[in-house]
Amino acid sequence: MRSHGISVPRAAGGFALIAAIFVILVLAALAMFAVRIGATQQQTADYALLNARAQLAADSGIEYGINQALPPHGSCPAAATTLNPGAAGLKGFAVVVTCSVTNHQIGAAPPTTYHAYALTSVAQLGTYGTSGYVARTATRTVNDAP
Secondary structure, three states, X not given: OOOOOOOOOHHHOOHHHHHHHHHHHHHHHXXXXXXHXXXXXXXXXXXXXXXXXXXXXXXXXXXXXXXXXXXXXXXXXXXXXXXXXXXXXXXOOEEEEEEEEEEEEEOOOOOEEEEEEEEXXXXXXXXXXXXXXXXXXXXXEEEOOO
């Protein structure tokens, strides 16, 4: 018996398969692009948070140095002081605070002496050269001038 259906030429039989594979490949590439963009955004947010925490740790070292230098303590430690903050967001940071003092005189007779304290605080987390390493430095100058 003869079939009365529509006959498809042999050359056109695989065109739909090629188009379907092309569409699947394009959709897969778009999905990979979306995943990569999402991962990059997450990594950028993580680094921004880590940098902010490092800056806060360095600033806390400056606050410690100011507290030590100005009255009632009024002394600048001769050696660098290493702090290990216990605050939840600053755990793991090592903060090194250094201080140097210079004496200045105001007035002629009798001169009044005041002290200027140059403070430097370096906060770091992790090992240099690794992806989790971050370090920030903060500097301030304070004095006890009347």
